[in-house]
Amino acid sequence: GAGVSQSPRYKVAKRGQDVALRCDPISGHVSLFWYQQALGQGPEFLTYFQNEAQLDKSGLPSDRFFAERPEGSVSTLKIQRTQQEDSAVYLCASSLGGGEIRRRGYTFGSGTRLTVV
Amino acid sequence: EDQVTQSPEALRLQEGESSSLNCSYTVSGLRGLFWYRQDPGKGPEFLFTLYSAGEEKEKERLKATLTKKESFLHITAPKPEDSATYLCAVQVSGATNKLIFGTGTLLAVQP
Numbered sequence: 001g002a003g004v005s006q007s008p009r010y011k012v013a014k015r016g017q018d019v020a021l022r023c024d025p026i027s028g029h030v031s032l033f034w035y036q037q038a039l040g041q042g043p044e045f046l047t048y049f050q051n052e053a054q055l056d057k058s059g060l061p062s063d064r065f066f067a068e069r070p071e072g073s074v075s076t077l078k079i080q081r082t083q084q085e086d087s088a089v090y091l092c093a094s095s096l097g098g099g100e101i102r103r104r105g106y107t108f109g110s111g112t113r114l115t116v117v
Numbered sequence: 118e119d120q121v122t123q124s125p126e127a128l129r130l131q132e133g134e135s136s137s138l139n140c141s142y143t144v145s146g147l148r149g150l151f152w153y154r155q156d157p158g159k160g161p162e163f164l165f166t167l168y169s170a171g172e173e174k175e176k177e178r179l180k181a182t183l184t185k186k187e188s189f190l191h192i193t194a195p196k197p198e199d200s201a202t203y204l205c206a207v208q209v210s211g212a213t214n215k216l217i218f219g220t221g222t223l224l225a226v227q228p
Contacts (some may be wrong), residue, residue, distance in 0.1 A: 004160070031214060042121075042204055042218030043161065056213040091160050101214050102149050102168070108160030 002026075004109035006092050012115045013082045021077045021112045025094030033106060034067055034077050035091040043091055049075060050097075082116045089113050119144045119209050123219035130195055130226050138190040138203055138222045146210030150188050152181050153204040155221070161204055195226045 005024040013019050025032050030051050035043035036059075045059040051072035060067070064082075069075040079086055093106035120143045130136055142150065149168050153161035165174045167183040174181050178199065180191040190203055202223050206216035 033215065035218075040220070042123075042206070042220045043216075044218070045215040048213050048215055056215060059215070093160070095214075102166055102208070105151050105153065105163030105166060106216075107163070110158065110160050 004092055004094050004107050006090075006109040006112050008112060009110065010113050010115075012117060015083060015116055016081050017116075018078065018080045019082055019114065021079075021090050021114070023075045023077070023092030023094075023109060025073065025075070025092070026107055027073075028096065029094035029107075030072070030097050031095040031101065031106075032069060032075050033093045033095075034075070035093065036061075037089045037091055037111070039088075046077070046090075079114075082114075084116050087114055087116045119207065119217055121205055121207055121217055121219035123203075123205050123222050125222060126220070127223040128225070130192075130224070132196055132226055132228050133194045135191070135193045135195070137192070138224070140188040140190070140205030140219055141186060142188070142205075142207050143186075144207050144209050144217075148208040148210050150183055151206040151208070151216060152179075152188070152190055153206065155202045155204055164203075192224070195224075197226050197228050200224055200226045 032049040034046040037043045048056040049069045064080045066078045089111040091111045093108045095101045095106045122141045152164040155161045165181040170185045202221040204221045206218040
């Protein structure tokens with residue numbers, strides 16, 4: 001596609017509910033990232049995939065957070081037993097790969113705004 | 118610990134009034150410093166990458182510079198459409214391709 005597509009754009013979840021956030025990267029982009037952005041803050045790294053391999057998950061805040069990219073394209077970020085502090089915008093980004101990241105950065109989607117009530 | 122600090126947090130300019138945004142960083146080894154623009158309700162949009170001290174890059178009214186400790190984003194004769202949050206991020210040597218972001222500078226340009 002022309003850009004990185006994320007769905008849903010908005011999600012309201014009751015505390016304790018499980019949620020799944022979807023990311024469709026730009027076709028052919030091997031690198032995929034998830035970031036969490038709290039209100040008034042910069043994005044914070046969650047996890048990184050190269051094709052289907054999850055190479056870095058050091059930013060996932062707890063074992064309630066899980067990400068997958070089984071076929072090396074679409075990715076899903078799952079949050080189990082949501083809590084109020086999980087409320088944030090979840091951004092997905094993709095890139096062709098290492099050298100391209102340095103030249104052009106990533107391309108971000110518009111994010112999913114998660115509100116836990 | 119790798120860290121990025123941006124200042125000021127917010128900046129209000131009159132149209133045509135030039136200014137600079139600051140990004141200070143402390144990292145074990147810099148692979149690249151990135152500037153992004155973020156509009157409300159949107160994801161960050163890539164502007165520049167700088168690799169080494171002394172490097173400069175320009176795009177329209179924006180010019181980014183880099184030293185060993187900080188980067189500046191100079192805005193010359195800004196227009197209202199330049200209003201946005203400007204984010205600075207670093208990519209650290211030896212790490213994966215993740216970026217460490219600052220908290221951003223919210224720029225408002227009034228006509």
